[in-house]
Amino acid sequence: EVQLVESGGGLVSPGGSLRLSCAASGFTFSSYSMHWVRQAPGKGLEYVSAINRNGGSTYYADSVKGRFTISRDNFKNMLYLEMGSLRPEDMAVYHCVRDGVEGYYFYYMDVWGKGTTVTVSS
Amino acid sequence: EIVLTQSPGTLSLSPGERATLSCRASQSVSSSYLAWYQQKPGQAPRLLIYGASSRATGIPDRFSGSGSGTDFTLTISRLEPEDFAVYYCQQYGRSPLTFGGGTKVEIK
Numbered sequence: 001e002v003q004l005v006e007s008g009g010g011l012v013s014p015g016g017s018l019r020l021s022c023a024a025s026g027f028t029f030s031s032y033s034m035h036w037v038r039q040a041p042g043k044g045l046e047y048v049s050a051i052n053r054n055g056g057s058t059y060y061a062d063s064v065k066g067r068f069t070i071s072r073d074n075f076k077n078m079l080y081l082e083m084g085s086l087r088p089e090d091m092a093v094y095h096c097v098r099d100g101v102e103g104y105y106f107y108y109m110d111v112w113g114k115g116t117t118v119t120v121s122s
Numbered sequence: 123e124i125v126l127t128q129s130p131g132t133l134s135l136s137p138g139e140r141a142t143l144s145c146r147a148s149q150s151v152s153s154s155y156l157a158w159y160q161q162k163p164g165q166a167p168r169l170l171i172y173g174a175s176s177r178a179t180g181i182p183d184r185f186s187g188s189g190s191g192t193d194f195t196l197t198i199s200r201l202e203p204e205d206f207a208v209y210y211c212q213q214y215g216r217s218p219l220t221f222g223g224g225t226k227v228e229i230k
Binding site for chain 2: 035037044045046047050059061095100106107108109110112113114115
């Protein structure tokens with residue numbers, strides 16, 4: 001079964017840091033680009049970051065650029081999101097998502113993890 | 123960036139009725155690179171449609187997508203009780219990938 005399981009969310013103070021992890025299983029992880037998409041409470045979907053299959057290309061939304069870093073370990077089948085200088089507006093459920101097409105680019109998203117919740121509050 | 127505007131914000135319909143959801147792009151979406159997702163409360167989104175009109179694996183044929191350029195439509199031919207949810211469109215024709223704000227389909 002294709003599966004993505006996020007972890008690492010929690011309560012953090014404004015200005016703090018957090019590292020999200022995503023464990024992938026059931027497919028050849030190294031063949032797919034991967035994404036992070038977040039959803040603030042009661043809000044819509046926001047595209048946060050992406051990384052291509054070999055880590056050679058990354059994307060960040062303007063709202064997180066310079067504060068978040070996406071990375072992957074194709075040997076461990078893991079995706080990461082290092083989040084720094086956290087703000088209240090970063091509070092959301094963060095979903096790990098697989099790209100729908102094997103390859104090096106970013107397309108639609110066909111497999112979603114259930115998400116991990118990040119709370120930013122003092 | 124391409125801005126996607128979904129309408130209406132909320133659609134109130136009864137089971138068995140037809141639902142028509144709109145997604146309008148601020149610029150032409152190349153190669154009809156437009157996807158639709160369904161999200162139920164407390165769940166992750168689920169891919170319904172990609173390439174504007176191709177159904178994802180396991181999606182019932184009551185769901186159909188159409189459109190090109192700047193105007194796209196998701197149609198649910200006959201609403202089943204499990205179809206009441208929020209629907210999002212997403213374009214992947216130009217970086218950055220962007221989502222629409224969503225349409226909630228609620229029971230009338």
